[in-house]
Amino acid sequence: MMLLRDAIASYSAVYVTTAPGLTARFGLPEGYVVTDCNARRPLAVLRCTLQLAPIMLRERPQMVITTGAAPGLLGLVLGKLMGAKTIWIDSVANSERLSMSGKIAGWLADIWLTQWEHLARPRGPHFMGRLL
């Protein structure tokens, strides 16, 4: 997401990350930090959701854009519930198949992207570029 920040440069953006200090490395203001999680760790998923909810309520985003994985999906779900536009960019590492989060995101995302042409389908996920 850091590498694609130019795409949202004309909007005011708030970043949520699982890696403290990540945004600073790219000269951006410090973002919110939440617990990393995945489907195999339901308690972490719960904790991450409880951390995300107040952030979303405070910021009231009109758009949620994420490169995943599970924490990004949770943000997408919460954003969708609040009526935000949602964008999913599946990680470039998923060249063989979409991630599980990515498949679920297909149901929610207004823009649903893969970074691999051969994974793109007419009804999504779509391909519009790759970070490599």
Added chain:
Amino acid sequence: MILVTTGTQLPFDRLIRAMDDIAAQIDIRVFAQTGPSRYVARHLECQAYLPPQEFEAKAKASSLIVSHAGIGTVLTAMRLGRPIILFPRENGEHRNDHQVATCNALRGRRGVHIARTEDELYDLVAKPLLVPAALVDSEAAIRTFSNNLEHSIARLFGGRS
């Protein structure tokens, strides 16, 4: 040390056999993460599966990585600045030809070398100094992606661009 990896999901005997033949002819230690491959190598140190930290340590200790066309391994090589040779699974060795597609997408990228046959693989491994891969050089791709995304977002918000 040369690190060979097939990924963990599928066997890739053609790669392990080819590297076994090559290891017999060169003077470099070759370590192979073989997954469920069944070919029994005589000139390679083999391990079916390496936990992520051990894989990382092996990759750091290596001077060259030889891999099926797994993008995770390519990213590791780029991050660590190692040269990488991709030897893609062909039709029949995988569900479809996507490893060839991955190779085509990465062809020409600095430090990413592609071999489609055992002979091509030998020629690349035998080269004394392969160019290392790097995470740079992606600026043009990132700019294109970013522009496309910016336009799509503008459309999403009602045609403003």
